[in-house]
Amino acid sequence: GAVVSQHPSWVICKSGTSVKIECRSLDFQATTMFWYRQFPKQSLMLMATSNEGSKATYEQGVEKDKFLINHASLTLSTLTVTSAHPEDSSFYICSALVASYNEQFFGPGTRLTVL
Amino acid sequence: AQSVSQHNHHVILSEAASLELGCNYSYGGTVNLFWYVQYPGQHLQLLLKYFSGDPLVKGIKGFEAEFIKSKFSFNLRKPSVQWSDTAEYFCAVNDPGGFKTIFGAGTRLFVKA
Numbered sequence: 001g002a003v004v005s006q007h008p009s010w011v012i013c014k015s016g017t018s019v020k021i022e023c024r025s026l027d028f029q030a031t032t033m034f035w036y037r038q039f040p041k042q043s044l045m046l047m048a049t050s051n052e053g054s055k056a057t058y059e060q061g062v063e064k065d066k067f068l069i070n071h072a073s074l075t076l077s078t079l080t081v082t083s084a085h086p087e088d089s090s091f092y093i094c095s096a097l098v099a100s101y102n103e104q105f106f107g108p109g110t111r112l113t114v115l
Numbered sequence: 116a117q118s119v120s121q122h123n124h125h126v127i128l129s130e131a132a133s134l135e136l137g138c139n140y141s142y143g144g145t146v147n148l149f150w151y152v153q154y155p156g157q158h159l160q161l162l163l164k165y166f167s168g169d170p171l172v173k174g175i176k177g178f179e180a181e182f183i184k185s186k187f188s189f190n191l192r193k194p195s196v197q198w199s200d201t202a203e204y205f206c207a208v209n210d211p212g213g214f215k216t217i218f219g220a221g222t223r224l225f226v227k228a
Contacts, residue, residue: 004158032214043205043220044159093159097214102147102166104216106159 002028004096006107013084014115021079021110023094029074030096034104035067038091050077084114117142119206119219127225128196136191136222138206148189149207149216150180159205165189166211176200198228 003026013019023033031052036044048069049057056069066088068080077096081088091111095104122137140146150162163174170182180191189206206219 034214034216044218046215046217049215095159099214102209102211102214103161103164104214106151108158 002026002096002098002105004094004105004107006092006094006110008110009108010111010113012113012115015085016083018080018082019084019112021081021092021094021112023077023079023096023107025075025096025105028096028098030098031074032097032099033071033077034095034097035069035077035079036093036095038093038109040091044093047079052077081112084112086114088112089114117146117208117210117217119208119217121204121206121219121222123222124220125223125225127227129227130198131195132226134191134193134196134200134224136204136206136224138189138191138219139187140189140206140208141187142208142210145211146208147211148180148182149209150174150178150189150191151205151207151218152202153205153221154202162191162204196224196226198226200224201226 005024007022033050035047047062050069050071052071058064071077093109095106118141120139148165151159152162153159163172165172165182173179203221203223205221207216209216
């Protein structure tokens with residue numbers, strides 16, 4: 001099946017720094033990728049839809065200037081958490097869409113801890 | 116707006132017991148429905164999906180789900196669970212032609228050996 005990787009799998013950073021998370025589709029191309037945030041014991045909350053070659057579409061309440069998304073190629077989308085604060089600590093998950101099947105393939109997630 | 120409701124947050128069963136996890140959605144039009152599973156320490160995987168046709172959908176690992184349009188439900192079932200089914204299960208919905216997917220809160224299943 002289709003494989004999606006995320007890097008890093010976990011990261012600890014100081015408050016005020018920026019962190020970049022990569023999402024790659026390893027054996028297929030994805031024009032659309034999604035970024036989710038998962039709080040402990042809660043569901044996945046869609047943050048934004050990332051489209052290759054165009055601006056991301058952010059969900060209501062998600063700060064686009066804080067969560068920068070770049071989908072520069074058909075196999076890579078990046079999420080940069082700028083000026084991270086402790087409240088940004090969370091589990092971030094990406095998925096890549098195979099549109100012909102209307103099926104998303106999920107990455108393993110990145111655990112971000114901001115001190 | 117679309118929403119997905121999963122009735123049970125935690126379920127504990129013994130091996131060989133039958134499983135049914137409830138899922139209801141709120142959306143006025145045609146929907147695509149999904150069940151995903153997240154095993155401990157692993158990423159989300161698709162169990163099964165319903166787009167159209169036979170409302171009884173069979174997925175991997177012996178799971179099935181039934182779409183009941185009149186009840187806006189898509190309950191997940193398995194006749195006999197195994198210890199290896201211990202995981203978190205998410206119901207999800209999107210609309211045909213749109214790929215934005217809304218997830219339920221999840222149900223944590225623990226199967227006692």
